[in-house]
Amino acid sequence: MEGIDRIKSHILEQAQEAARVIILEAVDFAGQETAKAEKTSQALLDEARQGADQEAALILKRAESMAAAQARKKGLEQKQAYASQILDRALELLQNKPDEEKVRLYVSWISGLGLDQGVITLGARDHEQIGEQLIAALPEGAFSLDGQPGDFAGGLLVTHGRMRDNLTFDRVLRDHRPELARLALLQLGDDSSEAGQDG
Numbered sequence: 131m132e133g134i135d136r137i138k139s140h141i142l143e144q145a146q147e148a149a150r151v152i153i154l155e156a157v158d159f160a161g162q163e164t165a166k167a168e169k170t171s172q173a174l175l176d177e178a179r180q181g182a183d184q185e186a187a188l189i190l191k192r193a194e195s196m197a198a199a200q201a202r203k204k205g206l207e208q209k210q211a212y213a214s215q216i217l218d219r220a221l222e223l224l225q226n227k228p229d230e231e232k233v234r235l236y237v238s239w240i241s242g243l244g245l246d247q248g249v250i251t252l253g254a255r256d257h258e259q260i261g262e263q264l265i266a267a268l269p270e271g272a273f274s275l276d277g278q279p280g281d282f283a284g285g286l287l288v289t290h291g292r293m294r295d296n297l298t299f300d301r302v303l304r305d306h307r308p309e310l311a312r313l314a315l316l317q318l319g320d321d322s323s324e325a326g327q328d329g
Contacts, residue, residue: 133239133240133242133243133295133297134297134302134306136238136239136242137239137285137297137299137302138302138306138309138310140224140235141217141220141221141224141299141302141303141310142220142310142313142314142317143220144219144220144221144223144224145216145217145219145220145310145313145314145317146317148215148216148219148220148223148314152212152215152216170197171193171194171197209315210311212314212315213311213312213314213315214311216311216314216315216317217303217307217310217311217314220314221283221284221299221303224284224299225255225283225284225299229259229260229263230263232256232260233260233263233264233267234267236260236264236285236286237264237267237268239285239286239297240268240273240286240288243288243295243297245288245290245295246269246272247272247273247290248272248273248288248289248290249273249274249275249276249288249289249290250264250265250273250274250275250276250286250287250288250289251276251278251279251280251286251287251288251289252264252275252276252279252280252286253279253280253281253282253283253284253285253298254279254280254281255284256279256284256286257275257279257280258279261275262275273288276289280298282298282299282300282301283298283299283300284298284299284300285297285298285299285300285301285302286298
């Protein structure tokens with residue numbers, strides 16, 4: 131659906147901004163985790179050298195395997211945490227856009243649906259701050275504002291006839307979170323990807 135694609139596109143634009151900040155944190159975190167892993171590996175290696183050659187080789191193999199598994203687990207956990215931070219920050223940036231910009235954004239989404247009339251439901255904050263501006267920016271008499279705000283962070287619902295188009299941030303993030311998280315992590319670039327694997 132074009133409206134959802136537009137929301138996803140705006141979320142990813144905001145994710146780029148959030149990603150820049152997180153890259154710096156990722157590199158610092160990776161350095162700390164690498165130092166810890168090296169210290170642990172050195173201790174295991176020292177222990178291995180004290181035993182017989184065969185026993186040492188077995189312990190070394192086990193230590194390397196455990197260290198690799200731990201690094202993969204830590205890397206995955208860190209990447210998931212970065213993705214959540216990026217998406218949360220992107221949502222915050224979308225919610226805090228200036229009123230005029232948000233009205234233009236919502237009008238473009240409604241136009242993208244190809245609707246000529248309907249009832250628009252906004253979240254409580256948007257309902258109060260931009261509800262009237264949004265209706266004024268749409269074709270006169272074609273759309274009305276639901277008197278009851280919706281229970282969602284941002285975006286909108288458009289009811290027309292028996293149909294309701296859900297273009298809320300909450301729904302897009304819920305239904306498309308894995309895809310958005312993957313794309314958000316791409317914004318971090320190769321440095322953070324390697325950091326996650328090392329850390």
